[in-house]
């Protein structure tokens with residue numbers, strides 16, 4: 001493993017030297033072999049194991065400083081309160097990837113926190129980040145999970161753990177806010193240069209590199225959120241310190257994958273006002289980008305910044321339309337616009353499972369829709385919609401079998417249902433990682449049938465619908 005230290009070279013204004021502090025009787029319980037191979041990491045070698053787990057002190061490991069708008073209010077100084085950037089490694093695609101340990105112990109930015117993470121939240125992050133990757137959503141990845149015998153205190157004592165994660169970057173919107181609001185122009189410029197060089201090199205050659213880079217950030221963010229909306233993912237804490245400048249989904253906390261279709265659903269029980277409700281995510285993305293653009297008000301004219309922001313909505317809408325067109329097996333966005341609102345009204349009224357519905361729709365053969373009608377109470381209403389849908393499908397010109405095959409490749413059978421994560425966590429807390437591995441296996445191949453794991457595609461039982469997730473992790 002060749003560990004590089006590009007972010008560390010930015011200097012002391014950007015981070016503090018921080019070591020990973022191993023947990024008591026820490027064990028490597030899971031690692032991601034395919035990701036390790038991609039990064040040329042031999043995770044089984046003793047030397048690598050010691051470096052990754054913190055048993056060997058790294059001279060350049062660090063915690064980053066940043067700020068952020070949290071639930072609408074500005075916090076001028078946040079930072080990695082429990083995360084340590086070990087360094088960067090080069091992937092087989094030639095790009096650099098951050099190795100970041102979460103739950104690594106106190107840092108100068110821990111405030112009143114203990115710097116630790118519980119096994120429950122590490123398992124949730126591991127499963128979600130790998131599930132999102134399999135669903136083609138840009139996301140941080142999970143490379144390794146360590147459990148321990150160290151107690152970490154939340155509402156009750158829980159098992160402490162660490163998660164080694166990988167992302168193209170851990171630079172957040174809040175990094176720019178930190179320097180901008182302190183009037184640290186030189187550091188802001190340094191950060192801009194750093195991002196151009198490392199993440200957006202293609203923009204450096206344009207007439208206005210900063211403008212090109214910000215336009216690309218806006219578009220990447222728009223496409224990421226379009227994907228969230230199409231698969232039914234809710235982040236839960238869309239603060240600007242949890243928004244990546246590289247357009248990746250990061251900082252999985254009280255997230256949720258939508259089960260019963262409910263646009264106003266709020267997965268985070270600490271979000272009392274529903275600020276980050278599912279249907280609000282596209283708007284919040286724009287709000288966050290607006291916060292980001294303010295940081296460049298000394299670099300670009302107001303009109304330029306507005307023009308950059310104006311790319312957001314069309315990019316999100318176009319990408320979302322195209323994703324929904326594939327999910328529905330249609331070939332025209334006009335048909336999507338005509339059919340989708342009525343479908344959503346039906347799904348909401350019926351409290352229909354979002355994932356199950358689209359998977360069933362993928363199996364639908366012309367004229368044979370009885371199995372779909374059996375899913376609903378108001379059969380007439382769905383029948384009327386299916387008749388219109390059949391017309392659109394026929395008009396599209398695709399063979400039904402062809403459309404069905406491509407729909408099955410975009411409508412997952414398996415998503416990370418909260419009750420399944422809960423069962424995997426309860427078992428892991430008893431030292432049994434089999435349910436976690438079984439679940440991980442279907443989530444990383446979510447479009448397959450997996451007849452041996454049919455139960456993992458089932459809707460939540462009554463007890464599983466009322467599980468609560470909050471910011472405590």
Ligand code: AMP
Pocket residue numbers: 078079080081082083109110111112113114115116117237239242251253473
């Ligand atoms: P989040 O919204 O979960 O990404 O966290 C918000 C901020 O709180 C980040 O700066 C975290 O590093 C910090 N934080 C969360 N949990 C802890 C903890 N147990 N100890 C120290 N800092 C924490």
Ligand code: MG
Pocket residue numbers: 241242251
């Ligand atoms: Mg965070």
